[in-house]
Amino acid sequence: MPTLRNSRLRHATYYEALLRRANDLYVQGDEALREALNLFDHEWPNIQLGQTWAEQHAQTDHAAAALCNTYPDAGTQILLLRQYARERIRWRTAALNVAQRQSNLAAEAAHLSNLGLAYLDLGEPRRSLEYFQPAQEKLTAIGFRRGQGTLLINIGNAHH
Helix, strand or coil: CCCHHHHHHHHHHHHHHHHHHHHHHHHHCHHHHHHHHHHHHHHHHHHHHHHHHHHHHCCCCHHHHHHHHHHHHHCHHHHHHHCCHHHHHHHHHHHHHHHHHCCCHHHHHHHHHHHHHHHHHCCCHHHHHHHHHHHHHHHHHHCCHHHHHHHHHHHHHHHC
16 A cells, blocks of 8 residues: 555655656747647646655655655756746745755755846846855866856856
């Protein structure tokens, strides 16, 4: 008999994958764009429920922590269009906490960089730099030069 935890985990896992699918369709553009937006809009409440469950259980459940860490990246592009910056900040902060506990420098850098972008979207360039700078340090530590280049553009935009 399935437990409540297993049911919630299956739900959260399914909707993380659905978010990834909607994002992939969105990135394809053209005819797939309409399908992506319809899918996302129709399932948005369930996507939010899945992420919220993962976030709430990330401290004590390894599978929930893994989902919490991947939810924001599953929908990176479509979430920029459909998600408010404050909610992106909540998702990314929860994911950052997981990445830090797991000492996952690449994930930390991605979440820090995206937090900086969210604060830039809110018109808070100084706050965005508080995230871009440590992201730059993480990217340097792992030797991801392409990411460093992109981040330097974001830092330049924040200073501008």
